[in-house]
Amino acid sequence: SQWGEENLQALSIQEGEDVTMNCSYKTYTTVVHWYRQDSGRGPALIILIRSNEREKRSGRLRATLDTSSQSSSLSITAAQCEDTAVYFCATDVGGSNAKLTFGKGTKLSVKS
Amino acid sequence: GGIITQTPKFLIGQEGQKLTLKCQQNFNHDTMYWYRQDSGKGLRLIYYSITENDLQKGDLSEGYDASREKKSSFSLTVTSAQKNEMAVFLCASKRGREQYFGPGTRLTVL
Numbered sequence: 001s002q003w004g005e006e007n008l009q010a011l012s013i014q015e016g017e018d019v020t021m022n023c024s025y026k027t028y029t030t031v032v033h034w035y036r037q038d039s040g041r042g043p044a045l046i047i048l049i050r051s052n053e054r055e056k057r058s059g060r061l062r063a064t065l066d067t068s069s070q071s072s073s074l075s076i077t078a079a080q081c082e083d084t085a086v087y088f089c090a091t092d093v094g095g096s097n098a099k100l101t102f103g104k105g106t107k108l109s110v111k112s
Numbered sequence: 113g114g115i116i117t118q119t120p121k122f123l124i125g126q127e128g129q130k131l132t133l134k135c136q137q138n139f140n141h142d143t144m145y146w147y148r149q150d151s152g153k154g155l156r157l158i159y160y161s162i163t164e165n166d167l168q169k170g171d172l173s174e175g176y177d178a179s180r181e182k183k184s185s186f187s188l189t190v191t192s193a194q195k196n197e198m199a200v201f202l203c204a205s206k207r208g209r210e211q212y213f214g215p216g217t218r219l220t221v222l
Contacts, residue, residue, distance in 0.1 A: 008152055031209055042116075042202050042213025043155070088154065092209065098143045098162050099170070100211060102155045 023089030114139035116214035135203030
């Protein structure tokens, strides 16, 4: 996929700061997934937001979705060092189509 | 709970060699995937399978074969390894809308 060939975006912040990562997508989607990938491991789902939701929260995480602009964001409040990871958004059209299209990832470094 | 196991963890091959990567899941999930991740980049879908004996091509299937002989396992073959190729191959299975990933196989071609 186009985004899979792109270099990861890099973000570096201090512990305690808030951070927002953005994702834009080109095709119709019913759900936006946000995955986190720790070094040396496979990605893991951290939050999923459906097309009929504008915002979804999970602990210090907040995802938003704007279907009109085909964009989503993931915010982390009061980032901790353990939030250091690569974050990906992914979209899928649902139904019988099993494919997930991953977006360009963000490599987040949280420094103490 | 369940787990996805990928073998081997590290694979070193020679240019032109045929190499096989294996993935096992005990979630009893129907759909499984193979992705390639180059260093510092995102994920690209190589093959996926929605049930035993089914194969669907992803965006990067050229140069690869796949096999899903059992529901619990999904193999990927690099048909001819390219010199200096380095990547991590990630296997995943799916339940509902969520994909569960294995730890990856790191391929280096000398």
